[in-house]
Amino acid sequence: MRFRYRAYMGGPDPLAEEEPPPPEAIDAAEELRTWIVAAGEDRDPSAAESALLATTAEALGRYTAGERSAVDEVDPRALGGLLGAEGRAALDRWDAADHGLTPRELRRLGEVALAEIESAPSVRPGGHGGGPGHTGEPTGRSLPGDGLDRPLDAVATLRAAMVRRAARAGATSGDGGPPLHADDLRYTETEPTGAAVVCLLVDLSHSMVARGLHEAATRTALALHTLVRTRRPEDRVLVIGFGDRARTMTPAELVEHDWRRVPGTNLHHALHLARGYLRRHRGTRPLIMVVTDGEPTAHLGEDGDARFAWPPTPRTVELTTAELDAALAEGAEPTFFLLADDPRLRSFRDLVERRRGVRVVTADAQALGPLVIGHYLDGTDRPR
Numbered sequence: 001m002r003f004r005y006r007a008y009m010g011g012p013d014p015l016a017e018e019e020p021p022p023p024e025a026i027d028a029a030e031e032l033r034t035w036i037v038a039a040g041e042d043r044d045p046s047a048a049e050s051a052l053l054a055t056t057a058e059a060l061g062r063y064t065a066g067e068r069s070a071v072d073e074v075d076p077r078a079l080g081g082l083l084g085a086e087g088r089a090a091l092d093r094w095d096a097a098d099h100g101l102t103p104r105e106l107r108r109l110g111e112v113a114l115a116e117i118e119s120a121p122s123v124r125p126g127g128h129g130g131g132p133g134h135t136g137e138p139t140g141r142s143l144p145g146d147g148l149d150r151p152l153d154a155v156a157t158l159r160a161a162m163v164r165r166a167a168r169a170g171a172t173s174g175d176g177g178p179p180l181h182a183d184d185l186r187y188t189e190t191e192p193t194g195a196a197v198v199c200l201l202v203d204l205s206h207s208m209v210a211r212g213l214h215e216a217a218t219r220t221a222l223a224l225h226t227l228v229r230t231r232r233p234e235d236r237v238l239v240i241g242f243g244d245r246a247r248t249m250t251p252a253e254l255v256e257h258d259w260r261r262v263p264g265t266n267l268h269h270a271l272h273l274a275r276g277y278l279r280r281h282r283g284t285r286p287l288i289m290v291v292t293d294g295e296p297t298a299h300l301g302e303d304g305d306a307r308f309a310w311p312p313t314p315r316t317v318e319l320t321t322a323e324l325d326a327a328l329a330e331g332a333e334p335t336f337f338l339l340a341d342d343p344r345l346r347s348f349r350d351l352v353e354r355r356r357g358v359r360v361v362t363a364d365a366q367a368l369g370p371l372v373i374g375h376y377l378d379g380t381d382r383p384r
Contacts, residue, residue, distance in 0.1 A: 021068050025098035032094050033060040035087035052078055106252050110226030113219040117369035142186040156186035195234040196285040199274035203292035204243040206261040213339050214259055216365035217291050220372050225251045238277050242270035244298055244306045264298030264308040271323035286332040293339040295348035296320040328357050335359040335375055
């Protein structure tokens with residue numbers, strides 16, 4: 001359910017200050033409560049099942065009255081077999097209505113994660129504020145004057161002047177004013193020359209849960225995203241999760257990820273997505289950071305479907321290293337943070353370490369956050 005990671009950082013709960021449930025979630029919870037009451041009346045539940053239904057109904061009553069944390073007392077897996085198809089559908093509707101973190105809650109999680117990591121002696125708090133340059137590649141957007149040295153966008157300026165004159169002429173029945181006004185000026189947005197683009201590739205395989213590493217990976221991603229957003233806005237960061245396939249993820253999606261038992265560690269697909277993102281931001285420093293506890297065990301076939309095999313097939317290894325080589329040829333700076341030490345992973349480590357420009361770091365759950373944040377700060381502050 002929604003707060004499955006409420007206290008996952010230890011210590012005080014970052015989400016202790018509750019926000020009330022959204023109205024659609026209250027409606028869904030009331031519907032679910034109706035089904036739970038009906039389940040107790042329409043069947044002959046055991047004593048344990050009766051206790052579960054009663055406890056859930058009571059928690060839902062408190063939830064609909066505004067106590068959002070009552071969601072923690074509802075066990076959807078235990079309920080699933082008691083409700084029937086329509087009751088399970090009501091449970092799913094409630095989960096969907098109150099599943100996402102609010103922006104304030106997500107911001108708080110990120111701030112706590114970053115503060116926790118920055119307290120480690122190996123991390124420089126805050127890092128450096130980034131370069132002010134704005135003379136890189138055009139992004140395709142135009143901006144009003146902001147006091148920075150940007151190229152003039154003549155087409156966007158002419159368009160702004162025409163819109164202003166047309167609006168004024170319609171409102172005053174006049175000629176629309178001067179042909180060009182200072183407020184009409186538009187400038188070309190460019191990539192900051194001192195900026196970095198970071199692709200953080202996070203292993204979503206079930207082994208990360210079995211080894212207790214998924215929470216550290218989530219904290220690290222939240223902290224990195226918060227650091228970039230609040231202190232280094234000239235940089236960009238993209239989180240890519242990879243299991244049997246890879247996909248881009250927002251911080252909220254990573255926090256809410258259910259870490260189901262899905263086979264495959266498709267680093268091939270993740271590197272492919274990272275390369276595409278980095279190509280869209282040419283002129284910046286391209287950093288790829290891979291967080292994983294296992295060797296690649298899946299790749300994308302020519303038809304776009306995932307191919308999984310364990311032990312990995314030679315084709316998986318071949319395609320994965322080919323993507324890594326392509327990223328290196330395009331100027332990327334990859335770093336692997338390996339969270340386990342087994343023979344097969346050591347073999348993969350030896351394979352990637354042979355490539356010039358690849359860095360490999362051994363880490364554990366405690367050290368992962370400080371190592372990733374420290375590497376980001378070092379990599380973006382170091383001149384190319």
